[in-house]
Structures are given as structure tokens and as C-alpha cells.
Amino acid sequence: MLQQILRDMYIDPELLAELNEEQKHVLFYKMREEQVRRWREREEDTQEGEAAVLQRTARLKQNNDKRVQWLCGTDGEVWVWIMGEAPGDKPYEQLTEELIAERARQQAQKEAEELWKQKEAEITKKFRDAMAKEKARIVAEKWKIETEDRKAAKMMEEKIQEELKKREEEERQRGEEQIRQQEERRAQELYLSLKQAQQYSPQNEKEDHEWEEQLRRSKAADEERSHKARRARDEYRRQSLRAIQKGKVAGLSNLFQAAGLHIEPEAKLNDACPIPAFTMTVSTSKAWERPLRPFSREVIIQWFKEEQLPRRAGFERNANTVAPWFHGIISRQEAEELLMNKSEGAFLVRVSEKIWGYALSYRHQSGFKHFLVDASGDFYSFLGVDPNRHATLTDLIDFHKEEIITSSGGELLLEPCRQTKNPPDYSPLFE
Numbered sequence: 001m002l003q004q005i006l007r008d009m010y011i012d013p014e015l016l017a018e019l020n021e022e023q024k025h026v027l028f029y030k031m032r033e034e035q036v037r038r039w040r041e042r043e044e045d046t047q048e049g050e051a052a053v054l055q056r057t058a059r060l061k062q063n064n065d066k067r068v069q070w071l072c073g074t075d076g077e078v079w080v081w082i083m084g085e086a087p088g089d090k091p092y093e094q095l096t097e098e099l100i101a102e103r104a105r106q107q108a109q110k111e112a113e114e115l116w117k118q119k120e121a122e123i124t125k126k127f128r129d130a131m132a133k134e135k136a137r138i139v140a141e142k143w144k145i146e147t148e149d150r151k152a153a154k155m156m157e158e159k160i161q162e163e164l165k166k167r168e169e170e171e172r173q174r175g176e177e178q179i180r181q182q183e184e185r186r187a188q189e190l191y192l193s194l195k196q197a198q199q200y201s202p203q204n205e206k207e208d209h210e211w212e213e214q215l216r217r218s219k220a221a222d223e224e225r226s227h228k229a230r231r232a233r234d235e236y237r238r239q240s241l242r243a244i245q246k247g248k249v250a251g252l253s254n255l256f257q258a259a260g261l262h263i264e265p266e267a268k269l270n271d272a273c274p275i276p277a278f279t280m281t282v283s284t285s286k287a288w289e290r291p292l293r294p295f296s297r298e299v300i301i302q303w304f305k306e307e308q309l310p311r312r313a314g315f316e317r318n319a320n321t322v323a324p325w326f327h328g329i330i331s332r333q334e335a336e337e338l339l340m341n342k343s344e345g346a347f348l349v350r351v352s353e354k355i356w357g358y359a360l361s362y363r364h365q366s367g368f369k370h371f372l373v374d375a376s377g378d379f380y381s382f383l384g385v386d387p388n389r390h391a392t393l394t395d396l397i398d399f400h401k402e403e404i405i406t407s408s409g410g411e412l413l414l415e416p417c418r419q420t421k422n423p424p425d426y427s428p429l430f431e
Helices: 002-008 013-017 021-063 092-199 201-246 253-260 297-311 332-339 393-402
Strands: 346-351 357-364 367-374
Touching: 002 021, 332 346, 332 357, 332 367
Parallel strands: none
Antiparallel strands: 346 357, 357 367
16 A cells, blocks of 8 residues: 555555554655655656767767778779869750850840849839829818818817716716715714723733744744654654564565465454354455455455455454454444543554554553554555565564554553454454
């Protein structure tokens, strides 16, 4: 799941809502690291491409060097041809006359083109002038006919303009009067407002004090968020070092080589809530393709049977009994109800409905915490908190019985929250 988020550089809002603040900070920190890594790879590829282009250009330049090679005759000397003396050549006088005739023809053609341009300009000017004269004659006749109409129209226009100016002046006077009255009213309102403010100055001082206090709290909250982000990144590095020192980090996918075998152990459920023994059969066929996200309980149950049972998810380390902390597909609210009356350090692991994995619900002194466990690959790790990859789900739980999950919360897994139902809530997973 984490690899998919880093590949797409996107996390679903519903999944993001399942993470607490520290998980979000670490997840965003890892996404930023991935962005920097991609940028560096792109820069290296660009530099390599530019170097390859320069090398190719240098090779082409070397291959395209121009050379001069003289043609040699039968005697081994440089071959020389003298115009007019070789067999079949025209006499020099004939060649000279042909060149002169060609030059004369080209010159005459050029002069003819110039003369035609001048003639064409004269014709165009002649007819353009004639067209202008005819148009002026028509306009003059039309002017005589419409002179009286234009005079009447002009008189009407002047009359209308005088009327509009008169109305404009009246409107301007009314507007000035309204603005003057509004100015007087506003001056009176401001006078009363200032007078009232002078009378209630202690109240203003109180409001200023409250505003300063709110500003101080806002700055403190910003500093606290920044401190949490730094603390989450430090915790991310610390967990990696601690897991390497303890040697509790999963290897590669060959840890689950037995996943394709046909296993039929008889497993007994928790003694606290016993149900009839069952036979676990692991199919060797890959008859289904896992969707990108769980979308129904049936698909989650199929995923658990196909992928998690071969890895002994939820079982004790060296026994065929279900671990006391393991629960089925229950909601966050149901998990909190089970942990309600427990002491700090109580925990349970439930199958998640948000991702291909689990959710660890933890009883804290001031409430509850929930951590997503990514099981989409061949390892188990907290999403956004613990950078370590554990070979089994039991390894992850045992590791955090000795090591805290986050340095800020100090979450240490102390007491498993057992089943209270009969049959247990995980029974559909093993049917």
C-alpha cells in the first residue's frame, strides 16, 4: 500500500482520515523524499542524454570532413581540359558569340519587364482618376439635393443638445445637494461613534487583549505542529535503527515460500471463546485478482483466505491457535467498545475495511489510537509510522511489546484484548 501511494503520489481522503497527526507527518515526509529522488533521477538522465548528443555530434563532424581529390589521366598525371581544344568542343569564337547573345536576350527581357510595369502604372492611374471624378460629380449633385434637409437636421440637433445640457445641469445640482446632505449625516454619525468609543475605552482594551491572546495561541499551535513533524521524522529514523539492531526486520518474498503448499493443520481457536476445530486448506491456484481497494466483506474474506492464511496471519508464533489479540472485520467503534474498560496498553488487531491489511487499536490513557498495518506486499508494517518491515503479523506485535510505536505517545503493547463473543467475530475468516 505504501509503495502504491509513493508511486501515484496520492492518498485517498478516506484512508488519510484513518491516520493520526504523526502518521500523516511521516507519510508526507516519505512522499517528499520520493519527489526528491525522482527529481535527481530525471536530472541524471538529462545530463546523460546531453552527453550522448555531444558525442554523436562529434562523431558526425569527424565523418563529414571534406577532402579534395584530383582526377588523374592515363599517364598518372592530373587530368586537364582546355575548352575548345578537346574533340567535339565548339570553337572559342562560337562559344563567345552564344554567351553574348544570351546576355543580350536577358537584358532585353529585363528592360521589357520594367517598361511594362511603368505602362501598367499609367493605365491604373488614368482609370482611378476618371473614377474619382465621376464619384465627385455624383456627390456634388446629391449635396445640392440634401442641403436643405441637413440644415433642418442641424437645427433640430442643436435644439436637442440645449435641452440635454439644461437637464444635465439640473441633475448635477440635485446630486450635489444629496451628497452634501449625506456628508452632514455621516459627520454626525462619526461624531457619535467616536464619542461612544471614548466613553467605553476599557471595553476596547479588553477586546485588544483577547485578540493578542488569540494571536499568541495561534503562533503556539503553529510551533507545536512544526515540532510534531520534526519529532515524527526523528521517530521514523530511530525505529529503523532499533529494528536493524534487534534483527527483527523481514527479508524478501522468499520468507513465504510455503505459501503455495497444501497445508491441513487442525487449529483450535482461543480457549476463551472455543468453537469447533477447523481444517485450513490453502489453494495453490491464483483464481482471483486482488482489486485496488476492498469494496465488500466478501472480497476481504476471500483475500484473507487466499493470501493471509498461508502466512499464518493472526496465529500464535509456534502454535495452531489464534492469537488472543486477533479479531475479525469489526469497525473502529466496536474496537473502542471492547477496549473501553481496559487499562492503558491494552490492544487488539482487527481486519481493516480501508486497505489490504489490518488496524491496531490501542487503549491510551486519554482515549484510543488506531494504526493501519499494511499487508499488501510480502511483509507487515505500520502505514506512516513504523518504517520496519516484519515477516509476519506476529513479529510486528512482538516487536512493539518491547519497542514503543511512537516516541511522542509511548505506545507499548502490554495486554491483548480477548474475544467476548461466541462464536468469535473472526469465525467467518476461517470457515
